[in-house]
Amino acid sequence: MDNVMELRELTKAYGARRGLTGLTLQVRRGEVFGYLGPNGAGKSTTIRLLLDLIRPTSGEARVLGLDPRADGVALRRRVGYLPGDFVCDGRQSVRAYLRFLAALRGGVPQTAIDALADRLGLDQTARIKSLSKGNRQKVGLVQAFMHEPELLILDEPSAGLDPLMQQTFLDMVAEASAAGQTVFMSSHIMSEVEAVADRVGIIRDGRLVALDAVANLRSGTVRDIEVTFDAAVPPGAFEDVAGADRLRLDETRTVLTGQVAGSPDALVKALAAHTVLSLRATEPALEELFHTYYDGAEAAPKATSASRS
């Protein structure tokens, strides 16, 4: 397996306070990894360690096969980085500022910069210091993506973007992934990453509390369903269906409603014995699952299907 990140027992203490504790994690080439956690969980601390902006108290990190500490300059050249506190200021225009950053990266075609800026609706003639928070964030995104880095490390990338631009940003992530780039992005909003991420890690109080493929996380959640039949089905027709213990038939026994936990496969097979007029099933809400990790009292790593294998 080709990993672009290998973190082993990475720990950062801020004095007596723990920023990050024993983070062991691999990120695979080409995947979109969503790094989730509430405020103060340790997301920015992790990201700063990856880029040698701060140094670990203990543990090891390899990023693109390099040691961030020894090879920080080489590493930063190959990474597109958007800090959580992206600051840009000055009297120059957006265009001049981006050209300056492009030159630092060894040159980026102006057409690539223009394409990204246009896509995000960023006016390159505007003065940096006159920009709104959202527009500054767009400058941050353009500078992270413009040199088509093999690894994008994005700390709360859609902060300050309106919903339309959030979607544009997610499209950019999906396209980067399709082109073979790896994306490691932090967020405190599950719905934002679940649309694009292949896997998510959830961090809380400096510890990784869950790590799994989005598809697996989803399979552990609950769906609301409603099925209408053309004729009454026998009472108890779905009683023995796995995961379907929260279903009920109405008085006419032609409408089945309720919830299915996990895979709906067994229910679908049982339904096939009858004539189904309509079927409605909601997408399972990952947000709810996410909150169990956020709100739970324990901070020990939780085995999920990926971490067990």
Ligand SMILES: Nc1ncnc2c1ncn2[C@@H]1O[C@H](COP(=O)(O)OP(=O)(O)OP(=O)(O)O)[C@@H](O)[C@H]1O
């Ligand atoms: N330089 C520092 N000195 C002392 N404590 C710090 C420092 N930086 C971060 N911390 C603490 O470490 C913990 C993790 O902070 P971090 O910024 O990594 O969280 P985060 O998940 O990025 O949060 P947010 O979503 O609010 O940015 C917090 O308790 C924070 O107060």
